Amino acid sequence: MRSDSCPTTCSRCPRRARLPRRWAGAGSNGRVLAVHERAVDQELVVTERIGVLTGGGDCPGLNAAIRAVVRHGLESHKLRVHGFRNGWRGPLDVTAQTLTLESTRGLLHLGGTFLGTSRTDPIAEPDGVARIHEALEVYELDGFIVIGGEGTLSAANTLAAEHGVPIIGIPKTIDNDLGGTDYTIGFATALDIATDAVDRLHSTAESHNRVMLLEVMGRNAGWIATHAGIAGGADSILIPEHPFDVHQVCRHLKRRHGSGRSFSIVVVAEGAVPADDTLNLTDYELDQFGRPVLGGIASSLRPIIEAQTGFATRETILGHVQRGGTPNPFDRVLATRMGVRAVDLAVAGEWGQMVGLVGGEVKPVPLAEATRSLRRVPEDHYRAAEVFFG
Numbered sequence: 001m002r003s004d005s006c007p008t009t010c011s012r013c014p015r016r017a018r019l020p021r022r023w024a025g026a027g028s029n030g031r032v033l034a035v036h037e038r039a040v041d042q043e044l045v046v047t048e049r050i051g052v053l054t055g056g057g058d059c060p061g062l063n064a065a066i067r068a069v070v071r072h073g074l075e076s077h078k079l080r081v082h083g084f085r086n087g088w089r090g091p092l093d094v095t096a097q098t099l100t101l102e103s104t105r106g107l108l109h110l111g112g113t114f115l116g117t118s119r120t121d122p123i124a125e126p127d128g129v130a131r132i133h134e135a136l137e138v139y140e141l142d143g144f145i146v147i148g149g150e151g152t153l154s155a156a157n158t159l160a161a162e163h164g165v166p167i168i169g170i171p172k173t174i175d176n177d178l179g180g181t182d183y184t185i186g187f188a189t190a191l192d193i194a195t196d197a198v199d200r201l202h203s204t205a206e207s208h209n210r211v212m213l214l215e216v217m218g219r220n221a222g223w224i225a226t227h228a229g230i231a232g233g234a235d236s237i238l239i240p241e242h243p244f245d246v247h248q249v250c251r252h253l254k255r256r257h258g259s260g261r262s263f264s265i266v267v268v269a270e271g272a273v274p275a276d277d278t279l280n281l282t283d284y285e286l287d288q289f290g291r292p293v294l295g296g297i298a299s300s301l302r303p304i305i306e307a308q309t310g311f312a313t314r315e316t317i318l319g320h321v322q323r324g325g326t327p328n329p330f331d332r333v334l335a336t337r338m339g340v341r342a343v344d345l346a347v348a349g350e351w352g353q354m355v356g357l358v359g360g361e362v363k364p365v366p367l368a369e370a371t372r373s374l375r376r377v378p379e380d381h382y383r384a385a386e387v388f389f390g
């Protein structure tokens, strides 16, 4: 990198104003002064260091994003890149590994994350913020590139805005529920898998004259359900954004079958919300972070639909199959473009941003804006799906 983000405290340096926040006042650090001497020379390249981690649920495309960060960081900017394992757990343990071209070869098409992940909340941990600062100091990092969903990046936003931790975010999650981006890494592949399931259920539903319920993930957003439902031609789609009346769903299925159809496909999001208490879904098990463990609404719906319609009904809960396996080309390309742009932002010292896909372009979006509220399915997407129900 050319030294246009010179980490100096020297008031004569013309690049002083562009200092990343954490460098300000770091003049007593020997490395900083050495860097300054080279920087004022204007000929030399400054080698900087970044950390990278993946947090939250895994998804296809994480490895492609890590590979892009490492390759672009090492080859284009001569950065040193440290990988932290298991989400925020790595910085909290102040343990990292140096990532090399060799260690990140052959990753592009692999599912999961070779760095591991966790849902650790760094702010809730005792001394969490201090330990993250310690990780920055120990590894002499200029900042972190954090690949996460709305949970991981909300923590990142708090760390950046309130605790001065330099962070660039990259959005990932099969749920597609982050603001500031049209798509998150992983969603497109999960959608392929869910659509394939709808297609496969069609043939067996038709052979047996059954109602097939397909439950998909998404937590409190219905992106996978809505888009798989549209792509697969579902006869009804139940999502958290539209509380549903199970009696009305049954009436709809009976009407459809009454008009000559002998089978139906209903796609139900794991977080779909019944408008009344017919399903009695209040007894959720909580995960170790106190969040309801979703999954199983299709099993609650099946006997009710069967009883009220008289049609043989089966449920399929797609589960973690949606998160596993190889990323599709869209996710590989998105992850690569986002990883490259995130490194460029880090090099420019533009911390506190997330890279988002906005109208086809990968652009910086403030982390605060991206995490302000959950991005849910807009009304017009659902209305388009509804046209084809029945």
Ligand SMILES: Nc1ncnc2c1ncn2[C@@H]1O[C@H](COP(=O)(O)OP(=O)(O)O)[C@@H](O)[C@H]1O
Binding pocket: 055, 056, 057, 118, 119, 120, 121, 122, 123, 148, 149, 150, 151, 152, 153, 154, 155, 156, 158, 172, 173, 289
């Ligand atoms: N608003 C928040 N502020 C800080 N940390 C959060 C917030 N929401 C969630 N987290 C933490 O981030 C973790 C990861 O969030 P989660 O939704 O599981 O994954 P993702 O990052 O993929 O969205 C959660 O387990 C929780 O510890």
Ligand SMILES: O=P(O)(O)OC[C@H]1O[C@](O)(COP(=O)(O)O)[C@@H](O)[C@@H]1O
Binding pocket: 056, 057, 058, 149, 150, 151, 172, 173, 174, 175, 217, 218, 219, 270, 287, 294, 323
């Ligand atoms: O892997 P777990 O802990 O069972 O969590 C399941 C949840 O993770 C997801 O698959 C992905 O969510 P995140 O991307 O926010 O981690 C949700 O769709 C689902 O509700």
Ligand SMILES: [Mg+2]
Binding pocket: 056, 149, 150, 151, 173, 175
């Ligand atoms: Mg999440």
